[in-house]
Amino acid sequence: MSDKENDFLRELASRRGRVPEVDSATKLHEIAQQFRVTYDDHPGNLLYHAIQYSRLDIVEQLIEESNVDVNGHDHSGRTYLSVAVDVGNERIVDHLLSVSNIRVDAANQDGTTPLWRALNKLGFIVGSAIVESLIQKGDINLRSIDGDHALLWEIKRSGQLVDLGLRFGNPPKSVLSLLLNRKDLDVNQFDPKGRGALSLAVDLGNPYIFNKLLEREDIRVNICDHGCRTPLSLAAENCRYPERVRALLSHPEIDACLVDKQGRTPLIWSIISHNLGVVELLLERESRLLNIPDSGGRTPLSWAAGNGTWEITKNLLQREGVDKDSKDHCGRTALSWAAENNSQLEKIRHKFGNSLSHNHILKSLIEEEGINNNSKDNDGRTPLSWAATKADLLIVKYLVSSGCVSVDEPDIIGRTPLSWSAEYQRSEVVDFLLSAAGVNPNLEDQRGRTPLYWATREDNLKVMRMLIRKDIDTLKKMVKEGPEQPERVKLLLDAGYDACKLDNYGRTPLYHAVAAENVESTKLLISSGPKSITSRDNYGITPLKVAVGTSQVLAKILIENGATTNDIQPKEWFHGNKSSVEEIACLSDQGAIHSLQYMTGENLTEEVSKPLPADHERRRLM
Numbered sequence: 297m298s299d300k301e302n303d304f305l306r307e308l309a310s311r312r313g314r315v316p317e318v319d320s321a322t323k324l325h326e327i328a329q330q331f332r333v334t335y336d337d338h339p340g341n342l343l344y345h346a347i348q349y350s351r352l353d354i355v356e357q358l359i360e361e362s363n364v365d366v367n368g369h370d371h372s373g374r375t376y377l378s379v380a381v382d383v384g385n386e387r388i389v390d391h392l393l394s395v396s397n398i399r400v401d402a403a404n405q406d407g408t409t410p411l412w413r414a415l416n417k418l419g420f421i422v423g424s425a426i427v428e429s430l431i432q433k434g435d436i437n438l439r440s441i442d443g444d445h446a447l448l449w450e451i452k453r454s455g456q457l458v459d460l461g462l463r464f465g466n467p468p469k470s471v472l473s474l475l476l477n478r479k480d481l482d483v484n485q486f487d488p489k490g491r492g493a494l495s496l497a498v499d500l501g502n503p504y505i506f507n508k509l510l511e512r513e514d515i516r517v518n519i520c521d522h523g524c525r526t527p528l529s530l531a532a533e534n535c536r537y538p539e540r541v542r543a544l545l546s547h548p549e550i551d552a553c554l555v556d557k558q559g560r561t562p563l564i565w566s567i568i569s570h571n572l573g574v575v576e577l578l579l580e581r582e583s584r585l586l587n588i589p590d591s592g593g594r595t596p597l598s599w600a601a602g603n604g605t606w607e608i609t610k611n612l613l614q615r616e617g618v619d620k621d622s623k624d625h626c627g628r629t630a631l632s633w634a635a636e637n638n639s640q641l642e643k644i645r646h647k648f649g650n651s652l653s654h655n656h657i658l659k660s661l662i663e664e665e666g667i668n669n670n671s672k673d674n675d676g677r678t679p680l681s682w683a684a685t686k687a688d689l690l691i692v693k694y695l696v697s698s699g700c701v702s703v704d705e706p707d708i709i710g711r712t713p714l715s716w717s718a719e720y721q722r723s724e725v726v727d728f729l730l731s732a733a734g735v736n737p738n739l740e741d742q743r744g745r746t747p748l749y750w751a752t753r754e755d756n757l758k759v760m761r762m763l764i765r766k767d768i769d770t771l772k773k774m775v776k777e778g779p780e781q782p783e784r785v786k787l788l789l790d791a792g793y794d795a796c797k798l799d800n801y802g803r804t805p806l807y808h809a810v811a812a813e814n815v816e817s818t819k820l821l822i823s824s825g826p827k828s829i830t831s832r833d834n835y836g837i838t839p840l841k842v843a844v845g846t847s848q849v850l851a852k853i854l855i856e857n858g859a860t861t862n863d864i865q866p867k868e869w870f871h872g873n874k875s876s877v878e879e880i881a882c883l884s885d886q887g888a889i890h891s892l893q894y895m896t897g898e899n900l901t902e903e904v905s906k907p908l909p910a911d912h913e914r915r916r917l918m
């Protein structure tokens with residue numbers, strides 16, 4: 297029977313009030329013709345086309361009359377429900393969801409589910425009926441192929457967008473509100489980074505999500521992320537929303553003393569973020585927090601003094617039971633940290649304004665009873681030692697004037713506050729310490745290095761010149777070191793150090809450089825202080841006298857620069873040449889130029905046999 301005949305019979309039957317029966321195969325062929333495809337005995341393909349062309353009537357017909365499997369897949373491996381989601385037809389999605397045997401969460405070949413496809417495609421559209429229907433019907437706790445949980449993913453992705461939408465109330469159709477209204481929602485799941493919903497909601501501008509989560513009976517308020525940070529810890533650090541801290545502290549199951557992987561409590565985090573209001577809230581709820589140290593042994597007072605504000609430090613000092621002089625695992629106290637971190641505090645001051653006063657912090661600790669102003673850490677460094685490197689000059693003066701500190705106290709490696717300030721280019725501090733009673737500018741550390749030695753660097757000329765005026769023998773010690781350091785020697789000489797300065801034995805730095813066989817230092821000293829070449833020590837010994845017994849190279853250098861040889865006995869010229877086959881030393885004079893050469897007897901015979909010009913240099917043989 298032709299198509300026209302079929303159409304005619306239908307029209308005729310409809311006029312008579314009845315439609316003639318058409319077999320199922322014929323119906324499927326007719327549907328295939330409408331979509332201009334070939335029917336291949338697979339009705340699922342027709343369902344796919346019906347969804348693609350948004351033909352709800354045919355979708356209904358195929359499902360109800362032809363028993364098409366609604367859980368089948370298209371040629372791309374998508375379920376028909378996922379196809380409907382991708383097309384974006386709300387009515388078809390709803391009809392498929394109404395089928396009793398529909399598998400709402402059946403995965404596609406790529407591992408995605410209809411719900412996750414809808415969230416990715418339509419989740420940003422507030423009030424999307426497709427997303428709403430899938431949330432109501434699907435498994436909302438099913439993770440994505442990336443391991444994301446729907447609630448956490450939505451908080452992270454659209455939290456700020458939702459904040460704008462929730463500014464004047466919560467739209468009832470938002471994805472987050474739909475998820476939170478499901479009683480079977482697992483609000484305690486982690487994202488791939490170990491963060492829970494409550495932890496993520498702490499930082500959202502709008503309080504709706506945070507408050508909604510906190511209202512749930514199944515919420516775990518002490519849940520930790522991979523860093524063991526709790527929602528309270530994160531809220532305490534985030535000073536923008538102190539009301540979140542108050543809300544968490546009001547929860548009956550909250551534990552305010554939990555520590556993270558660094559051993560830090562919420563109180564320490566609130567101190568680090570300079571939030572006095574949160575500090576007071578936490579201590580009001582849990583007084584035990586006052587002295588709980590972190591994993592490095594630092595207490596809240598230590599953090600407040602080293603990285604906090606004057607108001608927080610004062611608040612903690614006034615509390616009963618505070619441990620004012622507690623040492624951390626490095627042996628450092630609150631005063632020690634306050635003294636060192638002055639430069640950091642200066643940067644913070646510009647950010648937080650007048651609420652920060654490091655001078656007040658340090659002065660309050662110095663004046664506080666029960667605090668040892670001269671306490672040594674594990675490296676033997678005192679607060680003054682730390683202050684000398686970074687603190688304001690006024691603080692250094694205040695520490696010294698307190699009378700409770702040892703101004704020249706060496707640490708475990710023998711370095712003094714002056715030594716540290718010299719290295720850190722603290723010219724004002726160096727100048728002050730040099731004028732303080734009891735300071736020895738020539739005190740050596742365990743490596744024999746003086747403050748001037750530590751100050752010797754290219755960009756520290758001012759400090760070097762201050763110390764040179766009071767220095768005794770830094771240059772001498774420097775030229776004796778091995779391996780030699782000609783760069784440092786040159787810096788000292790360029791800064792004005794006297795190359796001819798004598799030690800207690802009447803010896804010049806050149807004498808010591810020669811004795812140490814430091815060739816480059818010897819050259820620098822000769823260039824800067826040529827008079828030292830002929831200088832004799834208290835025993836009448838010259839640098840050349842030392843050189844002929846140690847190094848031919850140095851002896852040659854000294855002679856070439858004018859060293860006198862009259863007091864050197866012939867046999868002495870070979871003391872430094874014992875392993876050589878050269879047995880003759882030739883001293884040559886050619887005008888003002890002097891030279892020294894060692895040779896063998898055979899070399900000498902060759903030289904003597906050669907005819908000599910009239911102006912040939914004179915030589916003295918030994």
